[in-house]
Amino acid sequence: LEKKYGSGWEEVVSKEISDPVWVTNIPREFYDFEDFKTGKWDNYDLFMPQFGEILSGAKREWEYEKILKKIERDNVNKSNYRLVLKLAKEEKLKPTAGGGIGIERLVAWISGVKHIAETQPFPRVPGTVHEL
Known part of the structure; x- marks a missing residue:
């Protein structure tokens, strides 16, 4: 997807879809499982139309050599x-x-709000403390 749409592919895809879309096999963080034989990644995201990703998950790497190789590669x-x-x-x-x-x-x-901050019970702003 990044090759086709560029680094901002997530935003582009969510604007182009009219129904929820599952995206799988996405090259992501080094700790997501990647099958070096097939080049496939065991992960997923759920994208909602006009919004973006709301759900994400993956199988994790656990083998030392693979983790090290990907850390160095990335x-x-x-x-x-x-x-x-x-x-x-x-x-x-x-x-x-x-x-x-x-x-x-x-x-x-x-709810169709324009910004996620509108859904937060307490705003999370770096450097700001809210006393209860």
Whole structure:
């Protein structure tokens, strides 16, 4: 999709669709599982028309050599992932997968608000503290 639509493909796709669309096999973060034999990624996103992604998930890499190779390929700072690399090297990581739904994104899409901040019970603005 990035080759076809450019780096802003997510916005382009969500503007072009008229129904929800599942997007799978997306090259993403180094920790998403990538089958080096087939070049496929085990991940997904759900895009809503005129809005964007509201749901995302993936199988995770767990093998040390694969994680290390992808960190180096993607020019990621290894020191930020020391613990993950240590656990993978010790074979303490197991195959896992996860997914999540952006509740505020879903509410924004359903209610048709222009900005996700309108769905948040407490605004999240860097450097701002809201006392209860």
